[in-house]
Amino acid sequence: xxxxxxxxxxxxxxxxxxxxxxxxxxxxxxxxxxxxxxxxxxxxxxxxxxxxxxxxxxxxxxxxxxxxxxxxxxxxxxxxxxxxxxxxxxxxxxxxxxxxxxxxxxxxxxxxxxxxxxxxxxxxxxxxxxxxxxxxxxxxxxxxxxxxxxxxxxxxxxxxxxxxxxxxxxxxxxxxxxxxxxxxxxxxxxxxxxxxxxxxxxxxxxxxxxxxxxxxxxxxxxxxxxxxxxxxxxxxxxxxxxxxxxxxxxxxxxxxxxxxxxxxxxxxxxxxxxxxxxxxxxxxxxxxxxxxxxxxxxxxxxxxxxxxxxxxxxxxxxxxxxxxxxxxxxxxx
Amino acid sequence: xxxxxxxxxxxxxxxxxxxxxxxxxxxxxxxxxxxxxxxxxxxxxxxxxxxxxxxxxxxxxxxxxxxxxxxxxxxxxxxxxxxxxxxxxxxxxxxxxxxxxxxxxxxxxxxxxxxxxxxxxxxxxxxxxxxxxxxxxxxxxxxxxxxxxxxxxxxxxxxxxxxxxxxxxxxxxxxxxxxxxxxxxxxxxxxxxxxxxxxxxxxxxxxxxxxxxxxxxxxxxxxxxxxxxxxxxxxxxxxxxxxxxxxxxxxxxxxxxxxxxxxxxxxxxxxxxxxxxx
Numbered sequence: 001x002x003x004x005x006x007x008x009x010x011x012x013x014x015x016x017x018x019x020x021x022x023x024x025x026x027x028x029x030x031x032x033x034x035x036x037x038x039x040x041x042x043x044x045x046x047x048x049x050x051x052x053x054x055x056x057x058x059x060x061x062x063x064x065x066x067x068x069x070x071x072x073x074x075x076x077x078x079x080x081x082x083x084x085x086x087x088x089x090x091x092x093x094x095x096x097x098x099x100x101x102x103x104x105x106x107x108x109x110x111x112x113x114x115x116x117x118x119x120x121x122x123x124x125x126x127x128x129x130x131x132x133x134x135x136x137x138x139x140x141x142x143x144x145x146x147x148x149x150x151x152x153x154x155x156x157x158x159x160x161x162x163x164x165x166x167x168x169x170x171x172x173x174x175x176x177x178x179x180x181x182x183x184x185x186x187x188x189x190x191x192x193x194x195x196x197x198x199x200x201x202x203x204x205x206x207x208x209x210x211x212x213x214x215x216x217x218x219x220x221x222x223x224x225x226x227x228x229x230x231x232x233x234x235x236x237x238x239x240x241x242x243x244x245x246x247x248x249x250x251x252x253x254x255x256x257x258x259x260x261x262x263x264x265x266x267x268x269x270x271x272x273x274x275x276x277x278x279x280x281x282x283x284x285x286x287x288x289x290x291x292x293x294x295x296x297x298x299x300x301x302x303x304x305x306x307x308x309x310x311x312x313x314x315x316x317x318x319x320x321x322x323x324x325x326x327x328x329x330x331x332x333x
Numbered sequence: 334x335x336x337x338x339x340x341x342x343x344x345x346x347x348x349x350x351x352x353x354x355x356x357x358x359x360x361x362x363x364x365x366x367x368x369x370x371x372x373x374x375x376x377x378x379x380x381x382x383x384x385x386x387x388x389x390x391x392x393x394x395x396x397x398x399x400x401x402x403x404x405x406x407x408x409x410x411x412x413x414x415x416x417x418x419x420x421x422x423x424x425x426x427x428x429x430x431x432x433x434x435x436x437x438x439x440x441x442x443x444x445x446x447x448x449x450x451x452x453x454x455x456x457x458x459x460x461x462x463x464x465x466x467x468x469x470x471x472x473x474x475x476x477x478x479x480x481x482x483x484x485x486x487x488x489x490x491x492x493x494x495x496x497x498x499x500x501x502x503x504x505x506x507x508x509x510x511x512x513x514x515x516x517x518x519x520x521x522x523x524x525x526x527x528x529x530x531x532x533x534x535x536x537x538x539x540x541x542x543x544x545x546x547x548x549x550x551x552x553x554x555x556x557x558x559x560x561x562x563x564x565x566x567x568x569x570x571x572x573x574x575x576x577x578x579x580x581x582x583x584x585x586x587x588x589x590x591x592x593x594x595x596x597x598x599x600x601x602x603x604x605x606x607x608x609x610x611x
Contacts, residue, residue, distance in 0.1 A: 232428065232430055232432040233432065233434060235402055235420075235426070235428065235432065236428070236432050236433075236434065236445075238401075238402060238419075238420040239400060239402070239420045239421075239422075239424070239425065239426045239499075240422065240425075240445050240446045240449055240495070240499060241420075241421070241422055241449040242445060242449065246445075246448070250434060250437065250445065251434065254434070254436040
């Protein structure tokens with residue numbers, strides 16, 4: 001096939017700050033451009049691992065003595081045990097050093113044992129409810145998650161829509177891309193005064209901060225995904241007259257899906273980062289404000305427990321989006 | 334009156350695909366590339382024409398012009414009396430790189446074409462129609478597999494099924510078997526001839542395999558090396574059909590044509606590599 005222009009082989013959607021290719025260079029626009037399909041950045045390492053395991057021969061050749069199967073099994077068990085034991089050991093070491101550090105005189109930071117002792121009430125009863133200003137950690141996290149869910153869903157809908165628009169239309173790309181490039185570098189909290197002034201209320205303001213934090217990676221990755229729809233698929237769509245909704249669902253969306261999910265995955269992490277900070281300033285029920293409140297009442301151990309929960313929830317959110325992505329996004333070759 | 338009608342009809346069938354005075358330039362300014370420089374070619378209805386030439390001589394460009402994926406800079410391309418200005422179902426393409434949609438099954442990939450041909454028929458009919466073409470290329474057992482699970486030859490068979498499912502007037506094959514190993518290629522060629530014998534579609538095929546061209550075609554068009562490629566020579570293949578590989582080897586025409594083609598390709602390749610003797 002005659003190559004009119006060569007597409008620069010990008011690295012796929014980059015984490016955090018994905019580069020947007022110039023529209024002249026982008027694959028999707030010229031239909032004769034032969035573009036190799038770039039791989040999405042985040043590959044699911046877990047899946048690769050399982051696949052490799054599955055591809056190993058199920059049975060050793062018949063001539064080999066049976067013990068080899070046992071040896072293989074034992075090796076697998078050992079490997080699995082290491083996967084669990086090593087992090088636990090590492091955690092134990094860190095805990096030990098932390099304990100030693102905290103036990104020195106003049107150190108304010110409580111050690112792990114003291115933290116658990118002091119905040120046992122908080123750890124053991126996440127769902128207590130003594131009025132609006134005194135709720136368990138479960139409630140705090142739940143209300144933060146609720147805000148993230150609303151802001152993030154809005155960001156996903158708006159981000160994918162705008163991404164498709166600027167990915168498909170060179171005019172829209174030229175018009176909007178410079179604006180987006182500036183807006184996406186604004187730190188989430190810088191939006192807070194603006195949104196407080198606009199909405200006059202804490203809750204919508206926090207949700208807006210989530211939205212405005214999460215929307216840029218989704219827009220940018222979606223538009224890159226749309227622009228990099230391989231020329232082959234575009235040609236198939238043109239020759240076999242896939243138009244309108246058939247083009248949308250059979251060519252565009254599946255082709256861009258890995259990019260869209262990369263954007264969604266970057267965004268969920270950023271949204272969770274932003275909510276904690278936003279809540280510190282807006283108050284009310286929420287894990288961010290709980291941490292701030294604990295700081296004001298010098299409950300260091302409560303802060304530490306909350307921070308652990310924040311980390312675990314953040315990880316869980318990331319894994320959930322990654323799981324959804326592996327179900328929908330990586331069906332391509 | 335009847336006679337003139339008949340003549341007009343015959344005239345139209347003789348120039349079913351009508352490429353006249355076609356130039357194609359890519360890019361502009363310094364990077365301007367003159368791919369085709371005045372190509373004239375007529376393909377009659379039901380004729381199987383191969384276009385052969387060295388890599389980069391503009392064969393695929395010519396095919397893309399007929400497909401409507403590109404438009405000529407000057408000159409016209411017409412199919413069945415209508416000027417080509419966009420891709421259409423009347424000109425189905427089998428792509429070099431199979432170009433199946435990897436997230437759809439074999440059946441769904443074929444049904445993409447069927448759905449476009451019969452947007453008004455019910456689901457059941459379209460499904461059966463798609464199944465018919467999947468069976469035609471002997472992939473009935475693999476109808477529900479996705480392209481990544483198929484071998485190269487199977488993928489290309491799906492591409493052929495999809496093209497036939499569009500029920501085109503002209504079938505455009507862009508080096509359809511170029512990426513396959515020699516054995517698979519042979520069996521695919523056999524399959525293609527047997528399908529073609531049944532319905533005699535007008536075919537324009539791009540290839541760089543001399544044997545493939547002789548085995549399948551009624552006429553072989555040799556293109557000169559690019560840039561500014563033109564048609565260098567047209568060779569008739571008067572070998573009777575149906576053709577078989579064994580009979581071909583004993584046919585006196587076969588060796589003669591093969592020699593003529595190779596001679597030209599090697600002669601013209603003093604500044605290019607030969608990929609012809611496959």
